[in-house]
Amino acid sequence: MSSIVEKQLYKGVVIGNKGVTVSHLQFADDTIFFGEASKDNIGVIKSIMRTSELSSGLKINFGKSQPIGIGVEDNWRNKMAYKLCCKEREIPFKYLGILISRNHRRVAMWQPMVESFLKKLATWKGRHLSLGGRITLINSVLSNLPVFLMSVYLIPKGILYSIDKICRSFLWGGGREKRKINWVNWVKVCKKREEGGLGVRDLRKFKLALMGKWWGCLVENEEGLWKRVVVGKYGEGGGHWLDWIKEYRGVGSIWWRDVCCLDKMDRERARWLMEGFRTKLGDGKSVSFWWDNWNEPGRWNLKWRRKLFEWEPEEARGLQEVIEDKMITHGRPDSLEWVHDKDGQYSTKIAYSILTKEQIGTTDSSTFKRIWNPSFPSKVSAFNWQLLLNKIPTKSNLITRGILRDSGDGKCVLCNEEDEDSTHLFLKCKTTRWVWQECAKW
Numbered sequence: 001m002s003s004i005v006e007k008q009l010y011k012g013v014v015i016g017n018k019g020v021t022v023s024h025l026q027f028a029d030d031t032i033f034f035g036e037a038s039k040d041n042i043g044v045i046k047s048i049m050r051t052s053e054l055s056s057g058l059k060i061n062f063g064k065s066q067p068i069g070i071g072v073e074d075n076w077r078n079k080m081a082y083k084l085c086c087k088e089r090e091i092p093f094k095y096l097g098i099l100i101s102r103n104h105r106r107v108a109m110w111q112p113m114v115e116s117f118l119k120k121l122a123t124w125k126g127r128h129l130s131l132g133g134r135i136t137l138i139n140s141v142l143s144n145l146p147v148f149l150m151s152v153y154l155i156p157k158g159i160l161y162s163i164d165k166i167c168r169s170f171l172w173g174g175g176r177e178k179r180k181i182n183w184v185n186w187v188k189v190c191k192k193r194e195e196g197g198l199g200v201r202d203l204r205k206f207k208l209a210l211m212g213k214w215w216g217c218l219v220e221n222e223e224g225l226w227k228r229v230v231v232g233k234y235g236e237g238g239g240h241w242l243d244w245i246k247e248y249r250g251v252g253s254i255w256w257r258d259v260c261c262l263d264k265m266d267r268e269r270a271r272w273l274m275e276g277f278r279t280k281l282g283d284g285k286s287v288s289f290w291w292d293n294w295n296e297p298g299r300w301n302l303k304w305r306r307k308l309f310e311w312e313p314e315e316a317r318g319l320q321e322v323i324e325d326k327m328i329t330h331g332r333p334d335s336l337e338w339v340h341d342k343d344g345q346y347s348t349k350i351a352y353s354i355l356t357k358e359q360i361g362t363t364d365s366s367t368f369k370r371i372w373n374p375s376f377p378s379k380v381s382a383f384n385w386q387l388l389l390n391k392i393p394t395k396s397n398l399i400t401r402g403i404l405r406d407s408g409d410g411k412c413v414l415c416n417e418e419d420e421d422s423t424h425l426f427l428k429c430k431t432t433r434w435v436w437q438e439c440a441k442w
C-alpha cells in the first residue's frame with residue numbers, strides 16, 4: 001500500500017500544511033483505507049482487495065466492508081458503495097466499541113453508559129445491603145467503567161453529574177422515586193479512606209488523569225502517527241511543546257481543545273500538567289535557561305567576566321548549587337519528562353493520586369486508618385466512619401436538618417432525660433455507660 005501511495009496511484013488524506021498523508025491503518029483483522037473521494041481511488045481499493053484475495057486465497061467479505069463518505073454528497077456515497085459492492089455506512093458509527101461522531105459532547109453518546117450504571121446499581125440491590133456492602137458495590141461498578149472510552153474522549157460534566165447522582169442515592173439507600181438524606185458530602189466521600197472519605201473513585205479527577213495521557217504521548221513519543229497527524233494539523237509552533245499546547249487553547253476541533261485545556265480544568269490544581277513535565281537537558285537548543293525546569297547530572301565550571309562584588313560570591317555559590325547536577329549533552333535533542341515518575345513516563349495512576357491528594361493535611365489519618373482495619377466487618381467500619389463524622393440519624397442531627405420538629409422530641413431514646421446527640425448516645429448516656437461497663441468485664 002505504501003508503495004502504491006509513493007507512486008501516486010492512490011491519494012491518501014493529506015493533513016495540514018506539512019502534508020502528512022494517511023492512507024491506511026491496520027488493527028487486528030481490520031483494515032481502514034483513508035483517501036480522497038475520487039473514482040481512481042475507489043478503483044485502486046477494489047484492485048487491492050481483489051489482488052489480496054487471489055494472492056492469499058482468502059475471500060474478502062464485501063458485505064462487512066463499509067465505505068464512509070465525509071463531506072461528500074449522498075449521491076456520490078451511493079455510487080461508491082455500489083462500485084465496491086458494499087453497504088454504505090453513516091456517521092455516527094461504532095469502531096472498537098467507540099462511537100465515532102462529529103461531537104463527542106452529545107449526551108446520546110454517553111447515555112448507554114449511564115443506563116448500564118443505573119442497571120448495575122439498581123435500588124432493589126441496595127435495600128438488602130449494609131452501608132459497607134453498598135460502598136463495596138459502588139467501588140466495583142465504578143472500577144468497571146469503560147476506561148477506554150473515557151481515555152479517548154473527555155466525558156461531559158452533565159454525564160458525570162448523572163453518574164454521581166446514581167452513586168449518591170445508592171449509597172444512602174434511596175432510589176429514583178425515593179430521596180434519602182445524603183449524610184456526607186460527595187466530595188468528602190470521594191476522598192481516600194485515611195483522609196476521612198470512603199475511597200470512592202472521583203470521576204472528575206479520574207477523567208483528567210486518563211486524558212492527561214495524550215500530553216504524555218505528545219511530549220514523549222517521538223515518531224507516532226498520531227503525533228505526526230496532530231503536528232501536521234496544528235503545526236509545531238515555537239519550539240517548546242508546552243508553549244505550543246498553550247498557544248492552541250481554544251483553537252481546533254472540540255477534542256483538541258479539550259486536550260489543550262486539561263490542566264486548567266482542576267480548580268484546586270491549576271497547571272497540574274504544565275508543572276508535571278520538566279525538560280530533560282540534551283543539547284540545550286530548545287531550553288530557556290531562565291524559564292524552563294531542566295535537569296541532568298554533570299559538572300559546571302563557571303567563569304565570570306569581572307571580579308565579583310563583596311555580596312556576590314554567596315549568590316554565585318547558590319547558582320552553582322542549583323545547576324550543579326545539570327549538564328548539556330551534545331547530539332541529543334532536549335526532551336520532556338514526567339517529573340513524578342522515575343522513568344519520566346506519564347502514568348494515569350500517579351496522575352490520579354496527585355489530583356486527589358489532600359493539599360493541606362488537616363485530617364488525622366491514624367484514626368481513620370484504625371476504623372478501616374481489614375479485620376473488621378465492612379458494615380462496622382462504615383458505621384464507625386459515619387459516627388466519627390457525626391453524620392448518623394440522631395435526633396439532634398434530624399432536628400438540624402429540619403426532619404424532626406424541635407418540640408421536646410429531641411430527648412434521648414434510652415434515658416429520655418438529655419438531648420440525643422452522638423456523644424450522648426454512644427458515650428455519656430447512663431444506659432450506654434452500663435453497656436460499656438458490662439462489655440469491659442468480658
Ligand SMILES: [Zn+2]
Pocket residue numbers: 412413414415416417418424425429430431
Ligand atoms: Zn440518654
